[in-house]
Amino acid sequence: MLHPHLQFNQLNIWYGAQRALKNVTAEIPARGITAIIGPSGCGKTTLLKSLNRLLEETDGVRISGQILLDGQDIYAPRIDVTGIRTRVGLLASKPCPLPMSIYDNVAYGPRIHGRKNGRSMDQRVERHLRAAGLGEEVKDRAHEPASQLSTGQQQRLCLARALAVEPEVLLGDEPTSALDPISAQRIETQLQALKNQMTIVVVTHLLRQARRLADYVIFLWMGELVEAGPAAQLFNAPRDERTRAYLAGDIG
């Protein structure tokens, strides 16, 4: 791998006494789409949410090991958590717009980080709505409540909100699982379009989706990393027996 954007070193995560991840060591390449695959409860979302430190909002979570973002330990003592979350954005599994207008949803992040309202904010909001594939649909109704959008549109709004703080990494936690196939496809299209500008990490339990999207794949099984590698190699010539069985549909 030329330049790993994210690295895990001996990552262990516990929920109370239950161990969700066991000694996970892996690298995620810069740019492109990395898919984390595996059956339900294998630790995919846990791994993903440790990358923007959102996991620690859950009660009783304990983390050991290292996660490096561009070589910098994001769990180091004096690190600024909000800074990490600004660099590493998230698209959640269920669309969750904030209780405000469409415009304000996109402007929320930039305003938090001190950007002023005005013409440049208008342009910023418009640019990110377009990047999320929502530009045309909400052109004349940007000041209406976000709750009025359809579920699919809401998820693209959430994408625009995540993009608006200009993250270098975008995490997707099964970002199409709550959507109909057409809306899901639109999200996939937007992710494909964005993958040359940023590192995208997507959790999915859909093998078909992983095959469509992924450039690089991490396969988890019962909290352990079984295999990781370029998509072509992992899908066509898996090295581990469990990966082969999972891909063939024999397990999971």
Next chain:
Amino acid sequence: MRRYKFEENVFKILMIGSTVIVLASLVLILGAILWRGLPALSLEMITQTPKGGYYLGKEGGILNAIVGSLYLAGGATILSLVISLPIALYLQLYVKRTHYAELVRLSLDVLWGVPSIVYGAFGFTLMVWLGMRASLLGGIIALALLELPIMVRAMDEAIALIPTALKEASYAVGATRLETATRVIVRQNAAGLLTALLLAFGRGIGDAASVLFTAGYTDRLPNSLFSPAASLPLAVFFQLGTPFPAVQERAYASAVVLTVIVLVISLASRRLSKRLTKHVIQ
């Protein structure tokens, strides 16, 4: 099969019966105060302060108590809001389900159960110690103490209903807890917070015992925070205690006024809450 049907019917009757009891009590209470109070209710009653001989059945009104009550309960609710909102946000966003948070909640529940005369006595002791006289400010502080546990617990419960995903959505763009609290939680929860405010105001404006010693009672309108203030519950109490039927009727009329104030504020806040929920995410 038949037994299930029987149980179902018994419970149905119980549920309907309980609802009827609640509604009937409301109707009976309203009926009683309207029946006894309406004849005495006049424009004079709500636009004038008591004149000499009012308590013997002569001219005057209870404007002193109306204004006093609005000042007392309004002031107490605002003061209580300023203290309650930070506590509720702190409990929900910062300490969550720790032992410390549970201890705070337990303390508030105990405070909720403390009789209002105890707040009055406590406030009075404090005022004597500080050399303060019975005053609007004293009454506001005693009432705010009374309202505080209700408001905090109601807000606490309301904020607890906010989905985790919404908080995470805010954190995920790099917002701090404070930014999330003030920009997202308060907006999403405006209706719940308004209900908490209303519950507390309702208890505050209806309470007699805590303002008895702390705010005192006067026939004049309160003109500063440091002058005594009358209140509607005490107006009911004092007038009901006189031996004259005409004055006793005025007690019921005062109760009507108090009920109407609570009703109007409830209706207004329902209206407002509809508007506030425009942006709420289901």
